[in-house]
Amino acid sequence: MPSIDIRGAVDSLANSRGRSARHLLIGLGLTAAAVTASALVARANAPTEDNPEAYSDYEELKQPKFKPPRPAFSLIWPPLFLALTLSGLRIWNAPKSPARTQALTLWGVVQALNAVWMALGPRRLGGQLATATAALGTAGAYVWRAKKVDAPAAGMVTPYVGWIGFANVLTEELWRKNRDRPTLH
Template identity: 40%
Template sequence: MGRLVDAVIAAGTVFGVQYAAREISPADDRATRRWYEHLNKPHFNPPGPAYAVIWTALDGLLAWSGYRLLRAEPSCARTTALTLWALFVAGVAGFPFFVFRKRQLGTGLAICISLVMTSGASIRTAHKVDCKAAAMQVPFFVWLIFATCIHEQIWRRN
């Protein structure tokens, strides 16, 4: 595929999933915001505006990683890396649906844990194809570990 097509596929996948997650999640709904604001959260939970900055940077790196994987030489390792990358990206949409729409904190924690595992597997397989693509996924992996710690505390306290 051409560079532009690969870039559109990678960025479209990441940002399309984020858009879909936003559409299926009532996070902007007043009742949902009020519910979330009243949850007992740990002191290390970042302020709301920080999430927008963090997610934008992480999504950009994830899209760039996907682009690099798409540009790599076709192989079984590349197919596996792209499959895990796509599974990881798609999994991100599940969290807001279950936490904000369904208000299922336990399911949200299970999704967090599965995302950490999927992200780790994605990094490991991407490393066999393109070390830079794998490295671009590491910040998201670190964020997921931190986010899982936050969500575990929210689940435990509420």
């Protein structure tokens, strides 16, 4: 029966060959914590059955016709967050260089913008649109920089960039349809 090389599999997935287990665990902790913080902000601001309008007491916004059903978001975000975590971990484990530092900085800014965008929700559509646009640009810059450090890490974030682009279209359409209605009371 062939033996399973767990460390080899982890090294391949996390780009951690030559790194200590401690370095790998610190990176995993930092990247997972940053992405988890964004996810928790999203969850804290998500509507529930008890409070479908968790954001504020505004009337129902006019929705775009092409908005995906709410359950789709629950299926899409977890793999995107997982890919963001793994991408950041792969960059963390890359050899030290100015490109790595730039990529890690951009990755961190993407996480911060995610948290801000989700915290704003539809309370402030203009602010959400500006934040989502900044997140899209920063994520694109991260992909560009990460590709120079670790191409698979850049590839892992490409679906996120596409999703944020689509989210920008939805947010812009919400803003356009509702700009004459106050959304924060």
